[in-house]
Amino acid sequence: MPSIKAAILGFGTVGEGVYRILQEKREEIKKSTGFTVDVVSILVKDKAKNRMPVTGAKFTDDIQDVLNNPEIDIVFEAIVGEEPAYTYLSDAIEKGCHIITANKMMFAKHGPALLKHAEFRNVKVGFEATTAGGVPIIRTVTNLLAGDRVKRIQGILNGTSNFILTKMREEGSSFELALKDAQQNGYAEADPTDDVNGTDAFRKLMILSSLAFGQQPDWEDVPVVGIDHLESNDLLDASKDDLRYRHVADIWKDEKGKLQATVGPVLIGDSHPLFGIDGVDNAIIVNTEYLGSLTLIGPGAGMYPTGSAMVADLLHIIRQHELKPVMVTN
Ligand SMILES: NC(=O)c1ccc[n+]([C@@H]2O[C@H](COP(=O)([O-])OP(=O)(O)OC[C@H]3O[C@@H](n4cnc5c(N)ncnc54)[C@H](OP(=O)(O)O)[C@@H]3O)[C@@H](O)[C@H]2O)c1
Known part of the structure; x- marks a missing residue:
């Protein structure tokens, strides 16, 4: 089964929502797209914070752990504020990753530049969650x-x-x-x-x-x-x-x-x-x-409405066959 490797930047209300939905809907996503989606890396500010247990993903407070991982196909971004979110997403695009963001503060200002950059690098940008949460x-x-x-x-x-x-x-x-x-x-x-x-x-x-x-x-x-x-x-x-x-x-x-x-x-x-x-x-x-x-x-707004908008962006990108997944045997 082909696998898509994902990173989540930010694990608060929205980032956790994305993770939960990807876990809860894992089988459905597999059936409907033919891909498994594995979250391999989660970026947070404070690694010592108490969090829900995750399987298969490593928490990090160093963006380089995400950017230097050549396996990662897609980056979900759910941190707060213009920076460092914009820089992180620009760097992710430069590495050839598709990006999906909920960060309206960052995207209102830098969205046009990210979209241009993504087009140049032939990757996709999902931003459904930036505006009106779960409303498509x-x-x-x-x-x-x-x-x-x-x-x-x-x-x-x-x-x-x-x-x-x-x-x-x-x-x-x-x-x-x-x-x-x-x-x-x-x-x-x-x-x-x-x-x-x-x-x-x-x-x-x-x-x-x-x-x-x-x-x-x-x-x-x-x-x-x-x-x-x-x-x-x-x-x-x-x-x-x-x-x-x-x-x-x-x-x-x-x-x-x-x-x-x-x-x-x-x-x-x-x-x-x-x-x-x-x-x-x-x-x-x-x-x-x-x-x-x-x-x-x-x-x-809210964990599930916003998270589901981001997962919907992912499914849209997969269905456009824009991802080049790593083949794994399972
Ligand atoms: N909440 C909603 O319903 C909603 C709806 C639509 C859009 N949004 C947007 O989605 C984004 C996330 O919102 P949220 O409500 O999930 O925020 P949140 O609960 O405050 O979570 C923010 C997360 O980002 C991490 N973070 C913050 N600064 C960081 C940095 N410099 N480097 C790495 N990680 C960093 C935090 O790490 P720690 O956990 O270590 O503190 C936390 O996990 C925001 O841009 C917001 O505007 C939110």
Whole structure:
């Protein structure tokens, strides 16, 4: 049975999710693709940390253990921040590895360069998990672009903000209390700044922009507003008029063909597709020339939704026969 050797960079919520799914679905993946997928190396920051037991993989805190292993076909990246993630993935591409990332902070800025580099090296880049977690928006837009043209993308791209707005509206909670609730439920980061000030949604919008329009607007030209200034009374007043606040990231081409984008809370009525999206879900409306309007809704984060998006990227790469596996006998 041919075997694909994988490394996972980062073994927190997402990296562990990828590992678990690859183990749990090992037989199914084997049956459907003809390949076994073996995780041989896991990069972490702190090797001494207590972790779930793994079989067949070695933990390391030295990226060279991954990059110098000629067996590795594919690198999953689930660490936090622009660097060293970008450098690690560039080096992995240079070594001829396919890469799959969940790192939106890194990919919003360096995605175009990684894609160019990967094309030059004839390897693939999976980035479904960078945007809206388990919602297959990247694959959907990619498929649509084959015979259609995207005119506008609008979405709730940050589940934490949406959860907080829902709590404030339904229970009259203050922003602070709703945020605490989100943290207690494991929806918000320990440092939730980027979630509630709009930066996280902005980054995902920029990733979608590159994909759908082949370019990003100048980042300084995009107004980015969070939900941290809203008070529960604002939401309750809106409800009286049958309106709801949603934190919406929006990008479109104006009549002159210039990209326009905004990120911030907007008031919407009950005929809008985002009106009924409550809790931690993400939702994205894609408007195209031929299809019209399509809305995708689903979990935007979490171990299994995000991990499964990365494994789906892997299966896609395998099915394109882009991997050159090492033949093993078993
Ligand atoms: N959580 C989600 O639901 C979600 C959804 C979509 C996308 N993402 C993105 O996925 C990535 C991972 O998120 P997460 O929630 O899994 O984070 P996390 O739980 O904090 O895990 C991060 C992992 O990366 C490792 N790490 C951090 N810096 C490193 C470095 N310099 N070198 C090697 N390893 C390093 C950490 O090692 P130690 O374990 O030793 O500390 C840890 O295992 C982030 O970019 C995030 O934005 C997350």
